[in-house]
Amino acid sequence: MSEKVLSIENLVVHYELEAETVHAVNGISLSIGKEETLGLVGETGAGKTTAALSIMRLIQSPPGAIKSGAVVLNGRDVTGLPIRRMEAIRGKEVAMIFQDPMTSLDPVFTVGDQIAESIALHEKLSKADAMKRAEEILELVGIPRSRALEYPHQFSGGMKQRVVIAIALSCNPSLLIADEPTTALDVTIQAQVLELMKELKNKYQTAMLMITHDLGVVSEICDNVAVMYAGRIVEVGSAKDIFLHTAHPYTEGLFNSLPNINARVESLKPIPGLMPNPAELPPGCAFAPRCSYAGERCHTSKPVPRELESGHIVECLAYDDPSFQIVRRWGNG
Amino acid sequence: MAEPMLVVNNLKKYFKTPGGMLHAVDDISFTLEQGKTLGLVGESGCGKSTTGRVLLRLLDSTGGTMRFEGQDITNIQGAALRKLRRKMQIIFQDPFSSIDPRKTVSQTIREPITTNNIITGKAEVENRVLELMEMVGLTSRLTNTYPHELDGGRRQRIGIARAMAMEPRFIVCDEPVSALDVSIQAQILNLLKDLQRSNGLTYIFITHDLAVVHNFSDEIAVMYLGQIVEKSPTEELFKNPMHPYTKALLSAIPIPEYGHKKERIILKGEITSPISPKNECRFQSRCEHAFDKCRSECPPLVEITPGHLVACYLVK
Numbered sequence: 001m002s003e004k005v006l007s008i009e010n011l012v013v014h015y016e017l018e019a020e021t022v023h024a025v026n027g028i029s030l031s032i033g034k035e036e037t038l039g040l041v042g043e044t045g046a047g048k049t050t051a052a053l054s055i056m057r058l059i060q061s062p063p064g065a066i067k068s069g070a071v072v073l074n075g076r077d078v079t080g081l082p083i084r085r086m087e088a089i090r091g092k093e094v095a096m097i098f099q100d101p102m103t104s105l106d107p108v109f110t111v112g113d114q115i116a117e118s119i120a121l122h123e124k125l126s127k128a129d130a131m132k133r134a135e136e137i138l139e140l141v142g143i144p145r146s147r148a149l150e151y152p153h154q155f156s157g158g159m160k161q162r163v164v165i166a167i168a169l170s171c172n173p174s175l176l177i178a179d180e181p182t183t184a185l186d187v188t189i190q191a192q193v194l195e196l197m198k199e200l201k202n203k204y205q206t207a208m209l210m211i212t213h214d215l216g217v218v219s220e221i222c223d224n225v226a227v228m229y230a231g232r233i234v235e236v237g238s239a240k241d242i243f244l245h246t247a248h249p250y251t252e253g254l255f256n257s258l259p260n261i262n263a264r265v266e267s268l269k270p271i272p273g274l275m276p277n278p279a280e281l282p283p284g285c286a287f288a289p290r291c292s293y294a295g296e297r298c299h300t301s302k303p304v305p306r307e308l309e310s311g312h313i314v315e316c317l318a319y320d321d322p323s324f325q326i327v328r329r330w331g332n333g
Numbered sequence: 334m335a336e337p338m339l340v341v342n343n344l345k346k347y348f349k350t351p352g353g354m355l356h357a358v359d360d361i362s363f364t365l366e367q368g369k370t371l372g373l374v375g376e377s378g379c380g381k382s383t384t385g386r387v388l389l390r391l392l393d394s395t396g397g398t399m400r401f402e403g404q405d406i407t408n409i410q411g412a413a414l415r416k417l418r419r420k421m422q423i424i425f426q427d428p429f430s431s432i433d434p435r436k437t438v439s440q441t442i443r444e445p446i447t448t449n450n451i452i453t454g455k456a457e458v459e460n461r462v463l464e465l466m467e468m469v470g471l472t473s474r475l476t477n478t479y480p481h482e483l484d485g486g487r488r489q490r491i492g493i494a495r496a497m498a499m500e501p502r503f504i505v506c507d508e509p510v511s512a513l514d515v516s517i518q519a520q521i522l523n524l525l526k527d528l529q530r531s532n533g534l535t536y537i538f539i540t541h542d543l544a545v546v547h548n549f550s551d552e553i554a555v556m557y558l559g560q561i562v563e564k565s566p567t568e569e570l571f572k573n574p575m576h577p578y579t580k581a582l583l584s585a586i587p588i589p590e591y592g593h594k595k596e597r598i599i600l601k602g603e604i605t606s607p608i609s610p611k612n613e614c615r616f617q618s619r620c621e622h623a624f625d626k627c628r629s630e631c632p633p634l635v636e637i638t639p640g641h642l643v644a645c646y647l648v649k
Contacts, residue, residue: 043514186376191585216587243591257519261544270519
């Protein structure tokens with residue numbers, strides 16, 4: 001087995017509020033190898049961001065708490081590390097790009113300062129040397145170095161996201177977590193930024209966890225895909241497995257509800273209903289209330305992960321019947 | 334032949350800014366037949382929302398004319414405008430900020446009905462509210478809930494019910510599904526389509542998402558910096574895009590298919606400023622095909638094949 005940059009084992013994260021306990025992440029396991037990009041796909045409230053923040057140990061606590069499980073980063077479990085040690089890891093070994101470039105930069109410092117800050121901190125360089133490195137990185141993400149002295153408000157959305165990428169890559173992390181990095185951008189700018197991320201990822205051989213709800217972005221950049229629903233990973237496999245041999249009814253529903261750009265249809269086929277409240281999860285499969293294949297057992301017992309083919313794992317009771325198959329409506333499935 | 338429901342000629346909307354005149358909408362013309370949908374597509378800042386707001390008379394135009402059902406509505410005021418507004422409604426993008434958090438679902442839907450005296454009598458109004466809720470797929474159990482208890486999809490349904498309460502003829506849908514998850518997005522798109530069929534509604538559908546508009550519109554107008562650069566029946570636009578910007582826009586969409594390889598046109602740079610634009614093609618600074626003429630004159634929108642209009646000197 002190849003060396004893993006990140007492996008998460010059975011991670012459980014709850015938010016313990018006064019009135020209720022929100023079961024945000026309910027026992028997920030995943031791993032990312034060197035130079036690999038894993039797409040974490042799911043809808044709002046599926047627990048994607050909570051999972052990512054747990055890796056960085058950035059869950060606000062209280063109310064959030066990692067209840068059990070391990071997050072092994074470059075061979076060491078970070079869940080129990082003291083905050084001081086964690087601070088040395090953040091930005092150095094693992095860096096994060098957030099969705100909204102407008103709010104992730106500090107408006108009162110120049111972009112050069114903001115890039116240099118993390119370099120000076122982690123690489124023990126002098127301020128002047130750090131600034132020089134910052135300018136080099138800025139050029140790398142396609143911004144002229146002269147603009148290092150400008151403030152975030154002087155940049156457009158796409159440029160700001162480039163600056164955020166520059167900060168994330170400034171210390172050459174082994175893992176990059178990108179939380180919906182292009183969702184706030186226009187499509188032509190999204191194409192530019194995705195292209196840049198692909199290029200830099202190859203150049204620096206960075207492993208990446210790409211959180212997104214956009215299956216188009218996934219097909220663009222990810223090697224492997226994990227589909228998350230109500231705090232569980234319901235299907236994981238290579239991009240080929242997920243796109244061509246879709247196994248979980250929820251994944252199927254996601255594909256079916258996308259308007260297809262290549263073919264016009266009379267009406268779309270949405271997934272009926274809503275995601276369950278994570279504070280009151282149903283006793284059986286969390287997707288059962290919305291699933292057209294669900295049988296009686298799905299409402300009472302929890303499905304366990306099942307490996308269909310090597311590396312393609314699905315969590316669905318319907319596969320107890322060996323002849324079970326789902327129906328994809330379009331795409332190249 | 335009867336005049337189309339909506340006829341827009343040389344519509345302009347400029348805003349005064351400290352840096353000069355901002356040309357948000359700059360000389361656009363189109364017509365829209367009753368019962369049809371026009372998709373208005375473009376990136377942030379291209380003037381598509383401003384166009385929608387000017388059409389609804391939520392903003393006053395700087396120049397040009399608008400005719401709705403045979404009536405010139407460009408400058409009407411007072412009672413005539415109030416009457417017009419019942420026929421024209423808008424559905425906003427963000428269902429989180431477009432409804433009053435202190436009102437329950439039924440209060441929110443009731444408000445436009447009582448304000449405009451569409452129906453009188455307490456029982457009749459209550460019935461109408463329930464009817465509207467059913468129409469948009471909200472169960473009557475939710476009458477007394479507040480917006481914060483509901484998810485984005487349901488809130489958007491409230492927005493739609495509110496618009497439908499006026500029994501409008503024409504609705505501007507301003508990015509109605511952009512804030513929603515895909516599975517919910519499909520539910521709302523289907524609802525809007527059903528309402529159009531059963532009520533003969535006419536839509537202007539504003540969006541940046543070409544996949545959504547492909548499924549929804551009869552015709553598409555692509556906007557760039559305040560101008561329509563290409564307009565065509567939907568199928569034709571996707572099969573045969575002609576303007577370099579439309580081509581780039583189409584090629585930039587990530588397709589959710591495995592191993593999908595296509596020629597991608599990555600545009601250089603970003604959208605330029607709409608403040609005091611020069612007399613040139615607005616797209617020329619990002620266009621790889623631009624030549625001298627593009628820098629000295631703004632190309633007009635001309636019909637290349639029947640119904641397919643393009644504003645580009647390269648297209649003949």
